[in-house]
Amino acid sequence: MSKKLGVIFDSTDRIIRNKDVQDTSTKISPRSSKYKSQHKKPEQQASLLDFVKPKPKSQRQIKANKLKKTHLTITRSSYIVYKRKGKTRLDSKKKITRLKRSVRVYRTSKKAEREVAEQELKGVPGVALDINTKVIPVEQQVQNLSLSDTPTPKDDLQAKAVHSIHSRRFRSYCDNCTRPRLKELTIQLLKDLDRFQKRAFAKNEIKARAHPRLILGVREALARLRINKVKLLFLATDCEICPGESGLDETIEGLKFQCQQQQVPYCFPLQRRELSYALQKRAQISCVAILDFDGANATYADLLNEIQDARAEYKRRTAS
Template structure:
């Protein structure tokens, strides 16, 4: 058989019909315009409203982080942070409140003072027979006085720092203060506290865990003493009208020990405002007696001016008390 034979072009009927059917069912080139986009579909595959629904893309980690940063300020609080977290260990139905030695001594001194004033009033107003109605109260007062050691002589720290009461001293400006309260000093302290409070609230709104780890300032004697031990305090602010409370763990001895520690570690301290003014500046309900400033970034100029003003106010106090 030669190579140019026509027998090679012959195919059977079955193969021919198969090729013809495949040619008829071959996909046709459909127009790509939006008008004829879905014309080639079967009737059950025609367009519906679901074809026009836009599915949202899954958010990336970066988008979630940006959204958290753009939240409104002051939305995060401690209760929201703790809410929904199961605490480990045992929990009490009625948790006990921990009372510090300082608070306990202040409370005892207040009760002693109240009972003493009540007894003296009764003695002065009533007859001697009426005074026999209060033997238990007088006895309890004497016991509390002995327990608080209110009649103890002053220690070495108290005697070295104690000063005589001058005419400039009063209930609102007690004898432990060693600088004058000038208007410029008050203005600088208020500006410093307001700015640091604003920075701290902004940090709490962004990330509460980091803000609690690196606070700008702390309030109260206990927090101030704890930060002084680890040399974290840049400036200590004390109220000028703290309540008088003698004793081993009283307020008077606590303030004197704070002053002594600041002088030893060369930490600046001052007495600029009364308790109510400090709480009003920081927008707190309770009166504030002590503020320890830990970080002054952002208000360094105000901090430097405040240190100069403290030196001038202390020099003025020495001149006034020397007269």
């Protein structure tokens, strides 16, 4: 009986040892189905770290991650044109504003006058054509001048209106001098407000569109002036010449009149190309209206003082 027990004990002990060896050589896979796919290869083994839950993030970390994700670089301008809702016509005609139409008409008339003058002077050098198409030498025209050809009082008034300091780059509608300090403050204010506006668009575009910092263009500036939203107005010093009713000259005078009525400060600090360069735009800008200058209050206050000094200097230079 003792021999039988010894044989059974030896066989059971052998079986147990073989099982232990097999268990250590084979892969120990977790029972949870969530982690089965992580240990498909035999050399990979599960550990207790697979079942440890990560520490939940705090609200401060979540907000920081959101700001990192939404801090995007805006390649295009902040004024992104989206597809309009409603009907889409195949042959849609772009609407031309009244101001743009008057500018185009003036351009075509000037071009036609220039072409006519070139055709008249193309024949013989040093010779001009009379109204009745008679060839008259230039020397004879100078001799034929009489007292009747002297300028009229109206011409004198027009000549006095345009001072010697005015030029093509600094037109007669400007009423302040362009000083270096004025240019520097204007560029600094425009860059700061443009940066604030782009940052607001990156965070929440809907709110940024509802509360813009600055707007561009004569039409947008007129619309905001009607509802008393403009805090400061910048106009270019070299806007295109366009006289006549609803022309650019009359529009600029209307902008100045509305600013004076509402006591809104305005100035003429930069040229069109300089305004577009300050705002990183390709097209030339003739008008910029500031609607909200929070964050740049010191620059705004210094700019107002500099505008008064520049206007006083202009009056002093044009008085003589």
